Amino acid sequence: MSGSALHELAQLCGVLPAFHDLQGNEHRTSDDTRRAMLRAMRIEAGTESDAEHALELLKSEQAAHIVSPEFVVTAGHGVLIPVRKACDWSLCTEDGQVIVQGFAEHHVDLPALEVGVYQLTVTSGEHRQTALVPAVPRQTPSLASRFGRERAWGVTAALYGLKSERNLGLGDYADLANLARTLGEKGAGFLGINPIHDWGWSTTDIASPYSPSHRGFLNTLHIAADAIPGLADNPNAAILVGRVRDTVDRGARSVDYQQFRARLQPLLRDLFALFTQDADEGSRARFRDFVQAGGDDLHLFATYETLAVTHGETWQLWPDAIRNPKTGTQSTADPREIDFHMWLQWVANVQLERISSAHAMPLGLYLDLAVGARRDGAEAWMGQDSLAAGVSLGAPPDHLSPEGQNWQLAAFAPSLSAKTHHHNLRSVLRQSMRSAGIIRIDHVLGLNRSFWIPDDGSPGAYIQQPFETLLALVGIEAHYADCLVVGEDLGLVPDGFRDALSARGLYSYSVLQYEKEADGSFRDPAHLRPHSLACFATHDTPTLYGYCAGRDIDWWQRLGWVDAGGAGQLREERRSSVAALVPDGAEPGTAIHNRLAHAPVAMASVQLDDILKEEEAQNLPGTIDEHSNWRRIYDASLETLGAVPELNDTAGLMQAAGRANIYPDGDD
Incomplete structure (x- = not known):
């Protein structure tokens, strides 16, 4: 048909x-x-x-619509919203407080509104309709608006790979605080890490931070067990942590997640029991406040985690009575287990917020928002009323993946999401921005259109998203959090898309490896987009030194993706590319980081991998176990990192280029 x-x-x-x-x-x-x-x-x-x-x-x-179901307005400016028939109307905040009301024949005359999300209810005869009215700031926060400066630099690192004498074999939130302090002292303005979304307590086979269970909650594997609020000076807690710490192999070069879970998870249960017995009343009160503020979303998330312990993480296989949180009953969930998972989230949030409030660097954490969550995880279970059924998020073939990609991530249907006033997106944004000075939205193209791949084998296609509304909601949450937003806009970009992001104040994302002209030559740094964050490499690309050495090509040949002849041609092309970036006889890191430092971009980002001259990438797209994806531990420990010459050299380059550490009071 x-x-x-x-x-x-x-x-x-x-x-x-x-x-x-x-x-x-x-x-x-x-x-x-x-x-x-x-x-x-x-x-x-x-x-x-x-x-x-x-x-x-x-x-x-x-x-039957009297008014457009979604109507974006600019905060601080009055607006006329057209109506199709005469109606009574009222504008309310989301908690039901009436702001203004009246009668309209042709237009609803709204006054200037503060930044926020409002509901416009119109009534004509028997027909009643409620529309979403986001009042968006003219622009999202910027370097200039926050600090009065136009240029900054920072470092991105793999949190899981941080090595220290005190962690339990996986980089944790205390390590992150120590790294931020070290980098802040070197003049860095921000510290970026891969997503720290929740993986799921019962998940055992996930290592990628881009395949979370729920993006609105934190990964509890990164909890610093020796820094639990309320137990800081508790001798019994110290004994429990010390016993586990003594079992850690400090010479390990990669993370064994199953072994790590086996060490950490029983310890966290013991620490929770100790907290309920011995914690001071102030800590208990703060936990109760967190639970109250988290509301239904936090309780429902903890319920999923509890049910997954008994029934497995794949909610599609659960008994009918608990498969849907809106129509089923979760009375079988143990209340104490629910408290435990809410407590884990509280501990993770407290530890992350301590980094933000330490003022080790002016922009603080640069966090990453993954494009989606696993289809069998908590976010999909909680959001079934707006979940697209029988499809997965992915991407068509592009320069990042010539074969295309099926991410096996949950897709949310625009029409269904609109009925919830895009609750899932907003809650995810709010959590991600809570402790961030900058947030990177992975695959920001998804705000405009999403590529869905059907389970039935049909070819994938794009679904148009309510771009103006979603972009407005991003701007509103960024305004509330005073958070800069970077949109990862690589790949197939529709005409005018980057201009629309820039008009709202979002920063573009520039990867030097891909910044080439039509003839294949590298783009002159002076021609990079000023309103952007630039880097040489990402977690999915070769590191700087891996690029120069052709390590990615070595892997392609080893895995049979290219034959010897094809690999030889690629290596010759790579040698030409490196020669175009690195002058003869120059040190690659110095040359490329200097190129990055002097580009006209607002923010320059350097990988810790590149400072430490790592050749192996964090992730090799298209592999799972063949390459040590998301497992490699850095050779340098946090205790010695401050003395690494390459870190001081990089900081000096950035200082010379005018990207010195900047503080709100104007002091360097």
Whole structure:
């Protein structure tokens, strides 16, 4: 079937009819894909008759609207919102407080609003409708607005790989605080890490920070067991931690997550029991306040974690009675176990906030928001009312992955998410920005359109997202948190997309390895986008020294992705590329970091891997166990890092380029 009803219905629901790849080739959306996408949005269009019926219902629903379901306004400016018929109206805050009300014949006349999210309720006869009205700041926070300066630099590091004499074999939040202090003393303005979203207490086979269980909660594997609030001076806690610390192999070069979990998780249970017995009343009160502030979301998340302990992490296989949190009952969940998982989140949040309040560096933490969460995890379970069924997030072929990517991450349907006023996105943004000075939104293109891959084998296609609304919600949360936002805008970018992000104040993302002109030559640093954060490498690319040595090409050949002849050609091309970046006889790190330091970009980011001259990448896309993805431990310990000459050299380059550490009071 290729009837007009199916095509019109799909278009009204945001299924794009085609997209173009990097070579300009057009990929048309098939009818099988259209049906799969509509099914994912709870719309049945298996036959022409089904499609016609669904189209009639959708058009009838849209015709009944008195006002646009979502209407973005600029805070501080009055606005007229068109209505289709005369109506009574009222504008409320989300907690129900009426701000203003009146009667409209042609327009709702709204006064200037403060930044926030409002609900506009209109009533005409028997018909009542509520619309979402985000009042967005003109721009998100910037370096200039926060500190009166235009240039900064920072370091990105793999938290899991931090080595110290006190951690339990995995970098933790106390290590992060110590690293921030060291880098702040060297003049760095921020410290970036991979996502620290929750992996799931019961998860045993996940190592990637980009495959979380829930992005709105923290990874408790990074809890510093020797810095539990309320137990800092408790001798029994010190004994418990000391016993576990004595079992750690300090010579390990990579993380064994299963062994680490076996060490940490029983210890955390023991520390929770000790907290409930011995913690001071002030710490207990702060925990209770955290639970109250976390509300239903925190309790529901802890309920998922509790149920997963008994039934396994894949909620789709749970008994019917608990499979859906909105229609089922979770009475089988142990209340004490729920308290334990809420306590873990409190401890993680307290430890992370201590880093933010330490003022070791002016911008603090540069955190990463993953593009999505696992389909079998807590976020998908909690958000089933807006979850797209039978599809996964992914990406079509591009320069990052010529074969395309299926991430096996949960997709949220725009129309269903809108009915919840995009609750999931907003809660995830709020948590991610809570302790961050900068946040990077991975694959920010997802605010505009998402690539869905159906489970039934149909080709993937793009789904249009409510870009203006989602971008406004990002701006509102960034305003509340006073947080800078970087949009990772690599890959296939629609026309005008970067301009729209820039107009709202979001920073672009520039990776020097990919910054090339049409003829293949590297772009002159003077031509990089000023309103951006630039780096040479990311977790998914070769490190600086790995790039120069062609380590990625070695791996491709070892894995059979290229033959000897192809690898030889790639190495020759790489030698030419390195020669274009590094003058003859120059030290690669110095040359490339100097190039980065003097680029006109707002923020320059340097990998700790590159400072320490690591050749192995953190992650080799397309592999799981063949390469030591997300496991490599740094050779240098935190105790010795401050004396590493390359760190001082890098800091000197950034200082000379005018990217000195900047503080709110203006003192360097």
